[in-house]
Amino acid sequence: MEDVIGIVVTNDLGVERALVAWGRAHDAVDEEPLLAQLGRVLPTMINLGKVVDVRICRELGEISDYEYFYEALITFASRFEKAEGNRKFLKRLAKDDRVFRKSLYLLGKRRSPG
Numbered sequence: 796m797e798d799v800i801g802i803v804v805t806n807d808l809g810v811e812r813a814l815v816a817w818g819r820a821h822d823a824v825d826e827e828p829l830l831a832q833l834g835r836v837l838p839t840m841i842n843l844g845k846v847v848d849v850r851i852c853r854e855l856g857e858i859s860d861y862e863y864f865y866e867a868l869i870t871f872a873s874r875f876e877k878a879e880g881n882r883k884f885l886k887r888l889a890k891d892d893r894v895f896r897k898s899l900y901l902l903g904k905r906r907s908p909g
Contacts, residue, residue, distance in 0.1 A: 799871045801852035804837060806844035813858040815867040815900040820885040826851050828889065836896045843901075862903025870900060 800818035805811050821828035830849060837846045858864055888895050 797855075798875065799855065799868075801855050801858035802833065803850045803852060803858065804843060804846045805848040805850075807847050808844060810844065811905065812843055813861045813864075813902040813905075815855075815858070815864075815871060815902065816895075817871075817885065817888060817898060820888040820895075832889070832892065832895055836892050836899070839896065840899075840901065858902065860906050860908075862906060863900075864902055867900040867902060 797818050800816055802814045802816055803811055804814070816829075818829070821832065829851065833849055837843060837849070852858060855868070888898055
């Protein structure tokens, strides 16, 4: 799993939304701890509806066509050095749902091609 990851969620109405999150806070390979925490946190987020599917993207480019993707990328890049150098922060992120929820960046709607 990469340091910064993309996540696509689908709600019960079939609407897809994307988020950007820290990836290696949980495990560098196993997605299950991250998926478990997302399962606890996503229902508390407004504007998502009832989430029925969560997919972790293999690469960030999969969500680059959502509004605010580049703003999210800049935000995470500006915080990268702090997060990477601070293992305490990453451990806290993985254990504290409130901190994890605040670190998620919810993107806007998917742009139409063209």
